[in-house]
Amino acid sequence: MNKLYDVLVIGGGNAALCAAMTAREAGCSVLMLESAPREFRGGNSRHTRNLRYCHDQGNAFLTGPYEEEEFWNDLLLVTKGQTNQALARHVIRESRNLGGWMEAHGGRFQPAMRGTLHLARTNAFFLGGGKALMNAYYATAGRLGVEVLYEATCQDLELDQGVFTAARFDHLGESRTVQARVVVLASGGYEANLDWLKESWGPAAENFIVRGCPYDRGRMLRVMLDHGARPVGDPTQGHAVAIDARAPKFDGGIVTRLDCVPFGIVVNRDGRRFHDEGEDFWPKRYAIWGRLVAGQPDQIAYCLIDAKSIDLFMPSVFPPITAGSIGEMAERLGLDPNALEQTVAGFNAAVRPGRFHPGELDECATAGLDPPKSHWARPLNTPPFYGYPLRPGITFTYLGLTVTARAQVVMADGQPAPNIFAAGEIMAGNILGQGYMAGFGMTIGTVYGRIAGREAARHALEQSERS
């Protein structure tokens, strides 16, 4: 390509779009390279459904205020301190009243969905979900004059003494090069790159299911690390939940989740329990179960419930495996019937009577059982029995590029690269070093996308004035 763009955005999800729209509105020529085909554009943002942001009062879709200190404390709780306070507070502050900006760019909201009322005050839900938001952003970006190439996969970045000059990308079977004054890297993490995951998770990663798109292969992250960018975040950390093992390898998204764990028991391939299923409310615990299942032989587990509990959780996409007895269930699941019967008998015997209440941390617990079940423990004795196979479903990775408050990528010597910016999951590890908080990935992507777009535009326009 002969044209010299002001801003090249690599990626096609939320952060990329926010950066592209912002830079374009500042007067820059912008090219976006999205590796997915048009039908699958939007990265993992297409699977999201809400965004958390600071606001001092409720509105048509948020039930009340959510201020900086509360936001910060929530973040501290989930990350257990694994965060950069300056950057995290920066994101939280910059998220103030983000909803208005999103609406001005085509986003539409709805009140919190049934079953997600605990988020009704803090998180704004996208009407139609993340793909609808991405569609709206693409329409707005197109109207603004952002150029978008689909199925354009960036392979390498050319740097001249730490300064970005050009990008090489594959487009419809052709290798092409594009020059730009500034590059914004918003191409996501590497959760779809199982080979890379194996480097830190070992062969177990082979059995991971990728909940998001197959396009997040971490090419730009790798390229920048090879160019000497300073990494951030723990490569062995990733956000993984336990999902239905029958889910497709990629892109299964929200419907493959299973919320039945607190109401039953979970056994491994050997028919044995391995963790307290009733530790806490599911929304507070679901994120540890991916790692727990990943730690079991063959990375498989099975959740068993009985007829008492089948209506207590959100319906899921695959029908449960049904059996009239525990022995029959073992056969259906390919487990040793004796081992499973023994586990269930031991569990049933350890259940202490109590008042069952799915909406509270109730008093139904086991006694003298290892591991215990602390709440919602009821004997599995009412056929039909239902079984769901579980696998680790990886949602995102934490390893990323260190950035400044202006979204500049920091190199190994601690100096920010002058014209390389990063936004979204590729830099989320600066703020989210551990754990997860619903709707916060979209906050980081939107806030940093806008910062990157603004700063990239500033830099590009300065450069073009000079030349």
Add this chain to the structure above:
Amino acid sequence: MRSNNLNEAERVLTICNACRYCEGFCAVFPAMELRRAFTAGDLNYLANLCHNCRGCYYACQYAPPHEFQVNVPQTLARLRLETYRECCRPRLFRSLLNGSAVPVGLVTALATALVLFAARFGGGPGALFETHLGAGAFYRLIPYWAMVLPFTAAAALAILVLGRGLTVFWSATGGNPAEFRDLRAHLHAAWDVLRLRYLEGGGDGCNYPDERFSMSRRYFHHAVFHGFLLCLASTSLAFVYDHLLGRAAPYPVLSWPVALGTLGGLALLIGTGGMIYLKTKMDRAPAAEESFGMDLAFVLLLFAVSLTGLLLLLLRSTPTMGTLLVLHLGCVAGFFLTLPYGKFLHSVYRYAALARNAGEQFRQRAGSAENDPSA
């Protein structure tokens, strides 16, 4: 055994029920969420609750080419055609609802031929191409009884068959007679219909004819709906003038029947014209190809009714009056005769589904308020 359409609707809605991202678009998804499993009646009910706004298709992360192949508007449109067949009375006429334009076309052509026959023999040789002026001009071509009796009969028959279809639909989708007597639900549903609430999508309109949000279809549909009501009012009034007050048609331009009819006819013409235009432009991916002919035939026929009606008004003092009258009456006859065996059914079943939904949501809210200790 369930039909393929029912199986596909069940498969798709099971995925939707585990996702629920689209619940803000329309009434279908909140109604779906009240269920964990779907009976055939539930599926037919949900299919007819769908207004085909297509918001959920473009928003869907599982839409084709995703391997889950979720295409809610298409799946439900296919099932709707099946509902029309299942609830068709008499059952003998079921095959008329094959989704094509042929039944409507044939019946209308036949009806026009009959009217022509009546005019040829009623008015005498040459009368068809002569100028007729003044009160009773129409009856000089077609005798009074030949006009009144067949049309009253056709309209009465259509109302009877549609009413029967409504009761069949109500019980086939699991509704009971007590629920049908819920006046509040009917008022709610009537209001939904009058404002075409679910063609608003989430506020920006439908994704029709393409991915962009647009109110155009809602506005055109409003023109058709209200234009149709105005024409109905005009015809009823003319009936009263003619048969009770003894004032024979045609009426002066400044009379209620003509004023209402002209306004309604213009609205119908613009509305149907717009809807035909949008249909030719529409993205076929979320559409059900098999009912395209039937859908188009209905709008085209309404377009023809309004066009011939307006031309008749304009040219009634010229020798073309006879030809136009024959064409207009032929189209009107075709319209009434095929009313219960074509696209018009959507208004009856959509209304029934909306009423059922309103009642269901009222009861749900009352129930959850009782169960909620904080309320």
